[in-house]
Amino acid sequence: xxxxxxxxxxxxxxxxxxxxxxxxxxxxxxxxxxxxxxxxxxxxxxxxxxxxxxxxxxxxxxxxxxxxxxxxxxxxxxxxxxxxxxxxxxxxxxxxxxxxxxxxxxxxxxxxxxxxxxxxxxxxxxxxxxxxxxxxx
Numbered sequence: 001x002x003x004x005x006x007x008x009x010x011x012x013x014x015x016x017x018x019x020x021x022x023x024x025x026x027x028x029x030x031x032x033x034x035x036x037x038x039x040x041x042x043x044x045x046x047x048x049x050x051x052x053x054x055x056x057x058x059x060x061x062x063x064x065x066x067x068x069x070x071x072x073x074x075x076x077x078x079x080x081x082x083x084x085x086x087x088x089x090x091x092x093x094x095x096x097x098x099x100x101x102x103x104x105x106x107x108x109x110x111x112x113x114x115x116x117x118x119x120x121x122x123x124x125x126x127x128x129x130x131x132x133x134x135x136x137x
Contacts, residue, residue: 052121059085060116060124070132073110087116094129107131 017025059082067073067089078089094109113127 049121052118053124055083056085056116056118056122056124059083059087060114060126063087063089063116064112064114064126064128067112067130070130073112073130073132075110084119085116087114089114091130106134108134 063082073091075091075093077091080087090111090113092111092113094111108131110130110132111127112130114125116124118124
């Protein structure tokens with residue numbers, strides 16, 4: 001007389017996953033989803049930084065385009081705000097040492113320095129040179 005066990009073992013021909021296998025699969029899925037979430041977060045922060053930089057650059061281009069004509073540009077400092085960005089423009093003569101034997105120029109070099117600050121973000125600085133006709137002596 002053989003006894004048959006009522007408990008079924010792992011090798012009885014039944015198919016399925018054990019609890020350990022299911023937990024391991026769940027841990028792998030959680031790790032992959034966590035990595036995907038971190039990549040998405042980094043991408044969103046990068047996109048936001050690019051948007052801020054583009055807005056700041058666009059405002060700087062607008063401001064530089066609105067500078068007075070060369071013959072009206074005077075040394076000094078101006079401050080203001082444009083599209084929520086604070087700005088400061090400094091215009092000063094550029095000290096260029098005249099070399100011996102070179103003819104005197106009809107122009108004065110002015111350094112135009114623009115600094116813009118986003119409301120909550122980076123600052124942007126551009127320095128350029130403008131040649132202004134010398135005043136009649």
